[in-house]
Amino acid sequence: MTHATRITTADGQAVTVISRSRAITDWSARYLGLWWTAAASNPDDATGPAIHADVDQDQQAALTARVAAGSPQEVTYATAPMLLTRDETGKVTATQEDEGLAYEWDPVTRVLRIVGTDETAVATATARLAREVVRGQLLADGWQILHASAVTRPTDGATLLTLGNKGAGKTTSGFLLARTGLHLLANDRVFARSDGDTIRVLPWPSAAAIGFGLLDALDWFEPVRTRLAAGEQMHPTQKQKVTDALLAGDRTPLWKAAGTEMKPQFFPDQLHSWLGLTLATEGHAAGVLFPQIVPDADPELIPGSRGVSADDFFTASTEDRYPDVFGLLPAETPSKDLADRLAQLPHQALTMSHDIEASTAALVKAAESLI
Template identity: 50%
Template sequence: MTTHAVRLEAADAAVTVVSTERAVTDWSARYFGPWWKAAGVPPESVCAGPLVTAEVDPDRYADAALEVTRAPHTSTTYAKAQLLLAHDQAAGVIRGVCPEEALAYRSEPGVANLTILGRDPGPVATATARLAREVMRGTLLRDGWSVLHASAVVQDGRVILTFGKKGAGKTTAALAMAHRHGLGLLANDRVFVRPNDGGGVDVLPWPSAAAIGLGLLDALGWFDIARERLTGGEALHPTQDQRVTEALLAGLCEPLWEDGKELKAQVFPDQFVRWFGLPLATGGKATVLVFPRIEAGAAPALQERSRSLSDHDFMSGKTEDRYPDVFELARVDGGGTAESRQEVARRLAALPHHCVVLGHDVAANADFLAKITESD
């Protein structure tokens, strides 16, 4: 049986995904792509962790699930599904099973190895990418990196960071600048940051599917491209609500809402490049901070209000409840150590800050943002 391996690299960290199921390693290669320099490697070259091994094997899954349920275990919620956990303190092993998704896990935190077993390729591939990212996050956090809740674009190594709560306009600002002015997209929602020896802050991408509202897709000129791709048989990320897919296929670009939350298209990282011609960036140095606010009918303008970073701008444990560190892959706060966060915040505070109001005209927003950040 042939084994496949994909290595992910970011800064000095590396994680390898191994599976006999080609669909699993292909999914990770696609998901992390150029952001984390995902590349196939000879399986025989993989001799040490961090390592994520994933197999589609119904019998092994059943045995692993039974092992968890027969042992003393607890129940929690992970990725919106029930997860049963059993700890073997003597062996240094954490076992888990998610009955809803038919997935079983075996984590060895001490040697940074994680095994995933399942019945079907789709859930196994999705879980493998999710947890490979968590292994990488743990490696980077322990090496002094932190995680900021921010979008980011890069021009000639200069990173423009955009902050704000959901709906503030982080995605709108980043995609507008990248699309209009050819900047590299570094991140849609969060980034890794670390103080460097030169007194600045280095920035790395956090690969993820990007949530883009139907109205923004249309404003960017991407709605018809996405519709054509879907009509041709391609698909967006499987977490996308079916109602969004149906609206795209029907040519309906009005925003969709449910309980006050907008339902959005979920774009794979590689689709930014293949579908929309948007380049992806792999890193840079923080140079300017933007704090946008979207207001219908507004012309882009600077605001007199001031804004500084706070603990809420870091992806700390309080904001990471969808993916708690149940397998002890990070073993530090999900946003980074307190020392790292404090130093990053101190250094970013010294950079230019721009509080802006933006309207719904993507081109006007992009040109305005490019003008106010070009000299920083």
């Protein structure tokens, strides 16, 4: 039996995931369906772009052999090596042998085939690429991606965007404000587009990485450890060392050799079911927040802000984990019009610290002045 799930944004962009395995279509629904929407559909009625994904060792081996027989280009995709070839029609065939995955994208039919040897690996790749297919449609429709967290007021959709450099506190601001009753629209990236007098915003569905320190400070560590101990699973990109530390009750941050923290990784639905946050599907920008974390400072609102710049926009040229190997994305440049519109919104800078209660109070005060 073949199963299908149609993923649709609040603006109408869509992709259909089709598989003989319900686990694969359910995975895409789980990963994308709370920030966008997911609905079961008839695979025979699928229109527009589609992803056909299955566990099929023979097909995976056949596509891998086809790539090897050509002159493949080597890239890194989702932190794993990938070999790919592209023919004169634009069809891309690719393989990630270490992951047991192979791909074939036909730009004429707009069908992406994913086959592999492991169901979880196929399901993870399918959800990731379903998002990329929809991302291409959104960018073609004039949407752009901002490096931002975002929270939305449930009564009217007024949305507060939080901009800042890496480590400024975007994600922390989003989680702290979402705990006060606002709805979380994005924890790291957000789609934005000017529509008349409005800047509309849509979420970028993704797993959420929350460091041990923040997890503990928000009193989420023990509930997460309890669920893991009961046999529930977190996102498969989570390192085993992180899982082991959570189970052991060890709150000491773990670091890679490059100095990057290894963090617990949550499925989007776990932000709601485990952590009690409510997710939003759309909103309109009403204000911009510029936080700065100073560990020992007294949290407070401060005058001025650094403004909105090209560095706040996320483009294919700045993508590090998921380069556009299949040619799904249109050429894009940051929109000066959108940047100017964002700069005209009410904005507020503030200092936060490791004092969660004081930082939350400062954030609430800032939010109330902006939205």
